[in-house]
Amino acid sequence: MAPPPPLLAGRYDLGGLLGAGGMAVVHRGHDRVLDRPVAVKLLPPGSPAAAVERFRDEGRRHAAVRHPGVLPVLDAGADRGWHFLVLELAAGSLAQLLRRRPVLPPAEAAALLGQVAAALAAAHRAGVVHRDVKPGNVLLDDGGRARLIDFGISLGAGGVDGLPADQVLGTREYLSPERLRGAPATPADDVWAVGVLGHQLLTGVRPADGLPALPAALPPALHAALLAAVHPDPARRPADGAALAALLAGPAPTALPVGALVPGDGDDATRRLPVPARAPRRWAAVALTGCVLAGGALATAFPGVAAAVVR
Template sequence: MTTANASSTPVGLFANRYRVQGHLGSGGAAEVVRAVDERLERPVALKVFRAGAGAEAAERFALEGRTLARLRHPGLVQVYDYGHWDERPFLVLELIEGPTLRDVLRREPLSPSAAARLGTRLANTLSFVHGHGIVHRDVKPANILIGAGGAPRLADFGVARLTGDAAVTRTGFVVGTPAYLAPEQIRGRQAQPAADVYALGLVLLECLTGRREYGGAPLEAAAARLHRAPAVPGGLPALLRQVLRRMTLTDPRQRPSAIECAEVLGEVMSAAGAVRTQALHLPAPLVRPEPPHPTSAPAAPPTPARRRRGVSLAAATVLGLAALAGGSTLGAAPPAVTPAPAAPAGGPDPAGSTSTPRADVPAAGVPAAAPSAGTAPATDTSGSALPSAPTAGSGPATHAPSKNNANGNGNGNQTTPVKAKRKH
């Protein structure tokens, strides 16, 4: 073994097996380093007990090893081994390549959909832990590791306890991080699974706002929640606001279970995903036929038979249009087209709208061009897709008056009476 002294961070070869490569983090009772198991040739995380931390801390350290060793879940860090070296207990843990949630939130908050996805996975993990009779008691961003693909892994069971077992905790002794303690923990009561649900609610609020709900000194942070409930920000999906308020209720009996939280947060995540999926179903771009290639052979002149078929087709088209117009008579001269008066640049037109051309209002008789392929819908900061501009047939919309309509009524019909030709 090669270390500077018994209380420093391990270096070199630890326990004649683990080659230390670097420092990962430290807590009140232990140091965590990255190492390679030279026997199995795999990377691991070594959590080594700090000498002089006290007998109670050593007991908690051993409890963490026993607790994690009996649990196998994708949302937990796996324990490979537990032992002693140079009078220092140590744990060999699965190495999670990624930052903690605290590191992520230092850069920027999460969108509601991302927070709901994170909360769904963590709530499922807590439900598994609670099902084995274990309360974590220290759910916080620093104890949540973000692994491959953004999957959260709940770590640090050093202060966990079995339900109904208070052997490690002294009477009246509060265990956990003050900023995330449930009100009943502050009052000195034993933590039940509802305390983990409360802490997860505070973690999700911090994910959305980027700040701790109860900051300040430890005593101030602990006492603040006895005087006010957490503030759930507005502008969130209604279902997300509702579940966050329920998770952080003062009375632990009124809070939902971890599995109930996972179900509701899963609905929030699914709803956000449905909105994004719906926004991606855009109409296909309008494809216009290409003009004939200049080198192509000229079309053959129409034969008399072709001319007769063309006249018949034109007559059928006129009959169809006359039936749709309703009120037009055969033999009537086509209505004269009077152009709309041009409005001055930047000023209002006769209908009261500005003369600035709008890309979403097509000219009369020309279908609106659809968004180009690959164009993604605009999104807001919450990650929800913003509604796109209305397209033809999607519902009522306000358009500029048709240029083929002199009086601006937008129906495309000429209102000036037209006299039918007199037969001579």
């Protein structure tokens, strides 16, 4: 693939590559008009018409979600066959933070999870399900606040993937049980992903083969919220980002949902949820998912949903 032009749309100077995913690439940029750094996501010339339309849809869905916890889209357009989205340039990512500090203190983890949940609440109010909440898609601003990005595989109200019935988009470790079975995406899937992320932040364990047990000494509200978020029945989870944000911020309920706690090993009462057995590695191409900073994993279209999925 030929490199993009050094000056895009007569306004954006393009610098080094920040990340790549599917058919898209993300470059550091500089806005000449407003004299500020930006991130520029690019789709190359010659991309299939369906890919171009998905890229445009991504920009529209992203721009529809207006919230301080969502990294804003600043501009969009095309120049010499290159379609582009311009976003704020963030200071870092949660994935980068976890490489330095794999386990976060409960107060810091709760604050970040609450910020992600609030951002998802705005997305859900706008009729958008993100479908790929994970550390690489949570950026951090200069003050350490979470900023949600990458609506490349998000789905609007009434939207469909156009994928075969036995394939599902997402990142395996953060997919809900119902999505692994091929059920349609709902806000409850994003809630599950935040719950999985919370387990990871507090234990330092990437949830490759099941959720790790939560630490025994957690604030009751945080403990209750995370257990509720990963309830295997989506009807018993917080319904959406707003409900999860309220649960994270509020006092612990007097009683958790039925089935939320199952006796675990030793003294903790945290469930170890199973993940379906691994299936043979079969892959489908995914267009237009990426990250504004390097280090985000690609979202993948997983075949064989009724069986298992692997990354």
